[in-house]
Amino acid sequence: MALPRCLAILAAAHAFLLPAQKARTSLRRATGPVVLIGEDSFGEELACLGQSAATALSGLSVAVRGKDELRNVLKNVDANDVVHCTDSALTGKDWNLLERDACPIWVRCVNEFGNDVVKEIFRNGKRRKTCLYEVAACAPYSAVLSIEERASWGGGASSIKRIVDFHRRDRLSDDEVALEAGLDTFFVSLTFEDYELPETRQVLAELANDARVTALEFRCDLLRSYNPGNVLKQLHAAREACQASWRGSEARLMFTVRSVSQAGAFRDEDVDEMASLLELGLRAGVDWLDVETETLSRKQLKKLRRMADERGATLVLGSHHQLGETTSSARAEALLNKCAKRSDGDAVKLVVDAASADDAASAATVADVDSRPPRVVLALGDAGKLSRVLGRRFLPATHESLPSTAAPGQISPNEALALRRDWGVVSPKKYAVLLESDFGSRSPAMHNAAFRACGLPHQYSVLELPDQGGLDDVNSETSQQFRDYLASPSFGGLSVTIPHKLRVQPFLDELTDSARKIGAVNTITPRPALVTSRTTLGGASVLTGDNTDWIGICECISKALRKRSGATTGRALVVGSGGTARAACYAMTSGRRARGEKPFSLLVYARDTSKAEELARAFGGKAVADLASVTVDAVVSTIPGAANFELPPACLKNKPAVLDAAYKPASTALLVQAKAAGCPMAQGASMLVAQGVAQLQQWTGRVAPIPAMRAAVFEGVEELEGDS
Numbered sequence: 001m002a003l004p005r006c007l008a009i010l011a012a013a014h015a016f017l018l019p020a021q022k023a024r025t026s027l028r029r030a031t032g033p034v035v036l037i038g039e040d041s042f043g044e045e046l047a048c049l050g051q052s053a054a055t056a057l058s059g060l061s062v063a064v065r066g067k068d069e070l071r072n073v074l075k076n077v078d079a080n081d082v083v084h085c086t087d088s089a090l091t092g093k094d095w096n097l098l099e100r101d102a103c104p105i106w107v108r109c110v111n112e113f114g115n116d117v118v119k120e121i122f123r124n125g126k127r128r129k130t131c132l133y134e135v136a137a138c139a140p141y142s143a144v145l146s147i148e149e150r151a152s153w154g155g156g157a158s159s160i161k162r163i164v165d166f167h168r169r170d171r172l173s174d175d176e177v178a179l180e181a182g183l184d185t186f187f188v189s190l191t192f193e194d195y196e197l198p199e200t201r202q203v204l205a206e207l208a209n210d211a212r213v214t215a216l217e218f219r220c221d222l223l224r225s226y227n228p229g230n231v232l233k234q235l236h237a238a239r240e241a242c243q244a245s246w247r248g249s250e251a252r253l254m255f256t257v258r259s260v261s262q263a264g265a266f267r268d269e270d271v272d273e274m275a276s277l278l279e280l281g282l283r284a285g286v287d288w289l290d291v292e293t294e295t296l297s298r299k300q301l302k303k304l305r306r307m308a309d310e311r312g313a314t315l316v317l318g319s320h321h322q323l324g325e326t327t328s329s330a331r332a333e334a335l336l337n338k339c340a341k342r343s344d345g346d347a348v349k350l351v352v353d354a355a356s357a358d359d360a361a362s363a364a365t366v367a368d369v370d371s372r373p374p375r376v377v378l379a380l381g382d383a384g385k386l387s388r389v390l391g392r393r394f395l396p397a398t399h400e401s402l403p404s405t406a407a408p409g410q411i412s413p414n415e416a417l418a419l420r421r422d423w424g425v426v427s428p429k430k431y432a433v434l435l436e437s438d439f440g441s442r443s444p445a446m447h448n449a450a451f452r453a454c455g456l457p458h459q460y461s462v463l464e465l466p467d468q469g470g471l472d473d474v475n476s477e478t479s480q481q482f483r484d485y486l487a488s489p490s491f492g493g494l495s496v497t498i499p500h501k502l503r504v505q506p507f508l509d510e511l512t513d514s515a516r517k518i519g520a521v522n523t524i525t526p527r528p529a530l531v532t533s534r535t536t537l538g539g540a541s542v543l544t545g546d547n548t549d550w551i552g553i554c555e556c557i558s559k560a561l562r563k564r565s566g567a568t569t570g571r572a573l574v575v576g577s578g579g580t581a582r583a584a585c586y587a588m589t590s591g592r593r594a595r596g597e598k599p600f601s602l603l604v605y606a607r608d609t610s611k612a613e614e615l616a617r618a619f620g621g622k623a624v625a626d627l628a629s630v631t632v633d634a635v636v637s638t639i640p641g642a643a644n645f646e647l648p649p650a651c652l653k654n655k656p657a658v659l660d661a662a663y664k665p666a667s668t669a670l671l672v673q674a675k676a677a678g679c680p681m682a683q684g685a686s687m688l689v690a691q692g693v694a695q696l697q698q699w700t701g702r703v704a705p706i707p708a709m710r711a712a713v714f715e716g717v718e719e720l721e722g723d724s
Contacts, residue, residue: 032074032079032101032102032103033059033062033074033077033078033079033080033081033082033102033103034053034081034082034083034102034103034104034105034160034164035070035082035083035084035085035098035102035103035104035105036050036082036083036084036085036105037084037085037086037087037104038084038086038087040086040087040088046084046085046086047061047084049084049160050062050063050082050083050084053082053160054080054081054082056160056161057080057081057082057161058080058562058563059077059079059080059082060077060078060081060082061081061082061084062077062081062083063083064083064084064085064089064090065085069089070083070085070089070090070094070098071094071097074097074101074102082160083102103164105160166285166313169313170313170596171309171313172313172315172346174372174373177315177347177374178372178374178701179697179702179703180252180703181214181347181374181393181394182393182394182700182701182702182703183392183393183700183701183702184212184392184417184426184454184456184700184702185213185214185393185394185702186212186213186214186394186395186396186397186413186416187215187217187254187288187395188207188213188215188216188217188396188397188398188399188402188413189217189396189397189398189405189406189407190217190218190219190222190238190402190406191219191222191402191403191404191405191406192222193222193223193224194224194234195234195235195237195238195241196233196234196237200237200241201237201240201241202241203402204216204242205241205242206401207242207251207399207401208241208242208243208251210399210413211453211454211455211705211708212413212414212417212455213251213397213399213413214252214702214703215251215253215254215287215288215394216238216251216253216254217254217256217290217396217406218234218235218238218254218255218281218286219256219258219264219265219406220255220256220257220266220277220281221256221257221258221259221264222264222265222406226273228276228277228280231277231280231281232280232284235253235255235281235284238253239253252287252288253286253287253288254286254287254288254289254317255278255281255282255284255286255288255290257274257277257278257281257292258292259292259295261295261321261323262292262294262295262319262323263321263323263351263380263407271295271296271297271300274292274295274296275296275300275303275304278291278296278304279303279304279307282304282307282308282314283307285314286314287313287314287315288314288315288316288317289314289315289316289317290317290319290349291304291316291317291318291345293318293319293320293338293339293343294342298342301342301344302344304316305343305344315346315347316343316344316345316346316347317345317346317347317348317349317376318339318342318343318344318347318348318349319339319343319348319349319350319351320335320338320339320350320351321350321351321352322335322350322351322352322353323352323353323380324353325353326354326355326359327352327353327359327362327363328362329362329365332350332352332363332366332377333366335350336348336350336366336375336377340373345373346373346374347373347374347375347376348373348374348375348376349375350366350375350376350377350378351377351378351379351380352377352378352384353379353380353381353384354379354381354384354387355383356383359383360379360383360384360385360387360390361386361387361390363377363379363384363387363391364377364378364387364390364391365390367391367392367393374394375393376391376394376395376396378391378395378396379409380407381408381409382408382409385409385411388409388410388411389416389419389420389423389425390425392420392425395416397410397412397416398410398411398412399412399413400412400414413455417455417456421457426456427457427490428457428458428459428490429458429459429490429491429492429493430458430488430490430491430492431447431458431459431460431461431493431494431495431699432460432461432462432463432494432495433461433462433463433494433495433496433497434463434465434494434495434496434497434500434504435462435463435497436464436497436498436500439664440664440716441462442663442688442712442716443460443688444460444461444462445712445713445715445716446689446692446709446712447460447692447695447709448460448712449705449709449712450692450704450705450708450709450712452708453705453708454700454702456700458492463485463494465478465481465482471500471504471507472503474507479507483507486507486524486526486543491526492526492699493523493524493526493698493699494523494524495522495523495692495695496521496523496524497522498579498580501520501522501579502519502520502521502579504545505521505545508521508524508543508544508545509543509544510545511545511546512544512546512547514546514547514550514590514591517586517590518547518549518550518579518582518583518586519579519582519618520547520549520580520582521546521547522546522547522548522549522583522691523545523546523547523548523694523695523698524544525543525544525546525698526541526542526543526544527543528541528542546698547583548691548692548694548695549579549580549583549587549661549687550583550584550586550587550591551587551690551691551694552687552688552690552691552692552694553583553584553587553588553659553661553687554587554592554595554597555687555690556659556682556686556687556690557572557587557588557634557636557657557659557682558595558597559682560634560657560658560659560680560681560682561633561680562680563680564633564655564656564657564679564680566633566653566654566655566656567654568633569631569633569654570598570600570601570633571600571601571631571632571633572588572601572602572632572633572634572636573604573627573632573634573635573636573651573656574588574602574603574604574605574615574621574636574638575605575606575635575637575638575639575645576606576638576639577606577611577612577614577615580638580661581604581606581615582618582619583638584638585602585604585615585618585619585621586619587636588600588602588634588636589602589619589620589621590619600633600634601621602616602619602620602621602622603621603622603623603624603630603632604616604622604623604624605623605624605625605627605630606623609623609625612624612625627647627648627651628648628650628651629650630648630650630651631650631653631654631656632654632656633654633656633657634656634657634659635647635651635656635657635658635659635670635674636661637658637659637660637661637662637668637670638661640662641660641662641663641665641684644668644669645668645669645670646669646670646673647670647673649677652673652674652679653677655677655678655679655680656679657679657680658670658671658674658679658681658682659681659682659683659684659687660681660682660683660684661684662684663683663684663685663687663688663717664684664717665718666683666684666685666719666720667683667718667720668684671720675720675721675722680722681720681722681723682723683719683720683723685713685714685717685719686710686723688713689709689710689713692704692709692713693709696709
């Protein structure tokens with residue numbers, strides 16, 4: 001069978017051509033199955049695509065062959081299953097089902113992109129128009145799948161998985177947005193007209209693997225054609241080139257249509273077309289959407305904000321360029337507030353003109369690093385370059401590999417970070433892990449790799465105190481040395497290991513809620529403060545104790561659970577009674593609830609029955625003395641790997657997800673046993689990385705380069721086959 005040139009999932013892409021829709025209930029958190037809908041002539045191809053997509057999602061492919069079958073099918077499939085049907089098999093009452101209980105994706109096959117496609121959509125009479133209208137109203141996203149060189153329609157499965165993953169992703173919290181638009185991060189403004197050229201794709205792949213670049217700005221206004229089909233095709237080409245990024249996934253994309261009056265190329269008078277293109281970007285599932293707050297009407301801005309809320313995890317960046325005049329700090333403050341109000345943005349950006357370095361410095365002072373929503377403020381031109389050094393949050397940048405800059409005065413992340421180091425804007429900080437003895441911890445390698453990847457001048461080492469027991473006496477010489485270390489102006493943060501997770505608490509000003517409930521601290525972070533009770537720091541900072549072990553445990557167990565095939569019991573078992581066991585108990589109960597996951601009923605096992613009972617009571621669980629008849633969904637072992645702990649075989653019959661927190665040796669007796677029983681498992685080194693990511697983000701105020709951190713850990717630890 002001859003293959004079409006391109007497969008396009010286009011209903012949502014063309015929905016902007018239809019009459020305005022009423023506000024729809026958000027599909028963002030839907031857990032229903034994917035439903036692929038195609039024309040009657042697509043039956044064989046749709047089945048092939050459905051099977052491949054189901055494999056990518058670890059589900060089953062199910063066909064709807066006749067009218068009135070959809071309801072029964074949806075009742076009997078799981079969230080990762082893929083349902084496929086032709087539009088003639090659907091009736092009018094099926095659309096509410098699709099909107100409420102599924103992730104519907106409309107599949108179209110076209111040979112070329114252009115206005116002819118739009119005309120063809122309406123060619124087949126009333127039924128076709130009604131069908132398209134209904135699907136477009138509830139289909140959340142669109143994508144273009146280039147399959148010219150692929151053997152079957154199954155080649156589109158990875159893009160469908162991306163759509164579904166984005167569709168089910170919750171909107172980011174304010175704290176997560178602050179990390180995405182974090183300190184010492186940049187988004188690179190792309191200046192390409194054609195993203196399908198090999199040389200363009202090579203540059204994009206390089207940019208996607210630069211951890212200093214947290215997003216790539218897709219400048220729609222610089223494309224040769226604003227035809228919707230061309231925009232989608234170019235956006236897809238950019239995505240394909242960026243798939244293997246430092247995140248372990250495709251790079252974040254920002255969709256921008258910059259008008260001439262705002263230093264771009266899009267015609268000022270075509271505001272409605274601009275709004276339509278921005279809607280198209282939203283329906284394509286971009287990560288950031290730049291909206292011009294003084295170009296678009298209030299009605300258009302509200303509609304875009306509503307669509308962003310309803311259709312996924314897209315973040316809105318409200319932007320304004322105040323050009324042709326110098327702008328005072330007070331005026332800039334007012335413009336930022338207006339920008340935030342009109343756009344209801346997750347972040348706001350203000351660009352001004354600068355006649356001197358003083359103007360640039362004035363602009364940078366308005367960009368308060370702790371503001372919510374995050375503020376991006378910069379000045380254009382050579383005189384404005386200083387603002388790109390003094391301002392530290394999510395600044396637009398160029399790159400050495402780009403053919404041209406998108407705006408006058410843009411500099412690269414390399415240049416900006418070097419100048420910040422040289423001028424003392426970013427001063428080197430010292431970080432360490434507090435150990436009882438150096439057992440070959442991988443934390444220094446992990447965090448130093450992260451600092452290098454992010455272009456930061458910090459160093460992470462091992463801290464060993466001369467008399468470790470001396471921390472128990474707050475008046476001892478060792479305790480005073482520890483205070484002096486924490487009070488140093490160059491102190492950036494500390495990782496804490498057993499047995500110090502309790503001992504360090506008297507030296508801290510405050511504990512996070514999770515650290516307080518767990519009763520153990522593994523992370524210390526100095527935070528700026530105007531007032532503090534700690535006179536030794538002269539009121540300069542507050543020391544906060546946190547626990548990120550529970551985050552690492554949750555991450556590993558959640559990933560392993562997605563591979564699990566056993567029956568669900570709703571129970572989790574924690575083995576051990578120490579500080580890490582407390583973090584595990586919190587993770588399986590309150591921690592999962594905090595992440596939007598269902599908490600487990602908790603079981604605790606330890607050799608010391610009284611300690612197991614005490615720990616279980618603290619977290620609302622139950623102690624078990626005999627594991628022979630215990631069946632659970634998840635197991636977290638927190639005892640040393642050298643103990644060679646194993647579970648009774650009956651415990652593994654239900655194939656629970658198993659995490660062993662010990663990472664030396666990598667292959668513990670429990671993990672060997674779990675793998676042999678066919679259980680999904682996670683090794684302790686993966687937990688080390690996950691909790692380290694949370695630490696690094698606290699210390700630096702930016703997203704962590706996970707692949708660089710993981711690679712550094714596994715240079716010294718065996719990576720086990722099947723590790724989640």
